[in-house]
Amino acid sequence: MIDWQPLWLSLRLAVLTTAILLLLGIPLAWWLASRRRQWKAIVEAVISLPMVLPPSVLGFYLLLAFSPSSGPGRLLDHWLNIRLVFTFPGLVIASVIYSLPFMVNPLLAGFRNLPADLHEASRTLGKSDWTTLIHILLPNLRAALITGAVLSFAHTIGEFGVVMMIGGSIPGITRVASVAIYDEVQSTHYPEANHYALALLALSFSILLLVYLINHRHNKSPL
């Protein structure tokens, strides 16, 4: 009988990561898009690093940072009694960092493509930046929001290297589906590995299909 726990854990991780990324990504992308400054290029480069870096590199440095024997991990452990290495919260934080560009970049492009006078028109109507963001900008960024959310979700489901480095493979805590596949193959349990692999394949395909269907609909109908 297949053990559903790794798949369930992957889903939980992806949902949490996507939710946090939405809350984090919207203000971040908005701020990046608001005024062009040379040094903002540095911030953009840092955000996009996980797209090009081998996941093991990111995982390695996060492992060092989270380690209770040094740096920030030690402070967290000492003052707040929080451990991030080999724990689920640690996985969430690592996933947020790892998937950040998949949320921020579509949103950034979306903000930059909005006509500048939408924001200006709202301000001339006496509305604050916050009201403008919620009532005018975000409703016109639906496509970018959906793309960002779906890509972050899918990317989190698919991550392996970072999870491996930070979380290891503790059943029910950090053993997500992608890690479970690796474990099963290591133990030559190919049918079990195939269960997880098939489930991930079906999930990934459905998600991408959804994105393309939404995009097609958006292109056809006026807002």
Next chain:
Amino acid sequence: MTAPGTGLHFKATKTLHTASGSQLLDIEFHLKQGSLLALYGPSGAGKTTILRILAGLTDTNTGYIRMNDEVWLDTGNLTNPSAQPRTDGNLPTQPLPGTRHTRLPTQSRSIGFVFQDFALFPHLTVRQQLEYALPKNADRQMVNDLLEMMQLQELQHRKPALLSGGQQQRTALARAIARRPSLLLLDEPLSALDDEMRFKLQDFIAKAHRFYGLTTILVSHYLPEIFRLSDDVIVLENGRIQKQGPAPQVFLEEKISSKFRTTGEIVDIQPADIVYIVSILSGNNIVKVIATAAELAGLHVGQKVMIASKAFNPIIIPLS
């Protein structure tokens, strides 16, 4: 002159970067409460920039803006010799004490802004655009009044993508007014429309301006519009005020940038559908010019007039 404290005081300098190099915008004027000012001039003269400075959407080198009793902008460096504008205006050369370094953000200025391309919100219906603009605790009946005044009731549940240019323009105008501004700024709002639609919309602007007691600034390239709507006109060139005063006075004294101009005497006025055909004897020739009822006001057979044309139909201006 009105009493100090009422109307709009505007004084600003700003370096403009245009295709022909940079130049200094250096403008100062006073506008009476409830009046309608037209800004006229070639593109690049700084007309839109003045509106944007008033709205707080563009920064200035130096500036002082006061609307009635409220200071919107005071950079506090008006006495800086390198940026000292002319001193023959109505403004205090020194800002009022205690008001230095004021810069009210756009959302705190009581303005209505109609953008050249209308800037309607794509995801909101006509009614929702107006409701969004309505200040908190405002009487929601105003939305219905404006929809009726602008003849938008039938279209109130449509989104901008399904509106014609004229309908979008009316929506943008209604939205700017729904906010109950004291200063209405119109940036060539009629430039994209055909003549018939223009006349209709000029009436809407005139009606709204009077009904809501607005002080209005209209950027326009189109002389009949300026003659019909404005109390005063400022002609801008190269970032400076060339002429200022009521339209007939400004445009008759000096060559306007018209392609064609002649004088004559009105010999006949005949109605034709919704317009009139005016026959004017100029030299030995009869010139026929189309005019609307509003344009005919003050014209009669036997009157001496000037006919001037910029790009379209000539306009007729009384000389006696």
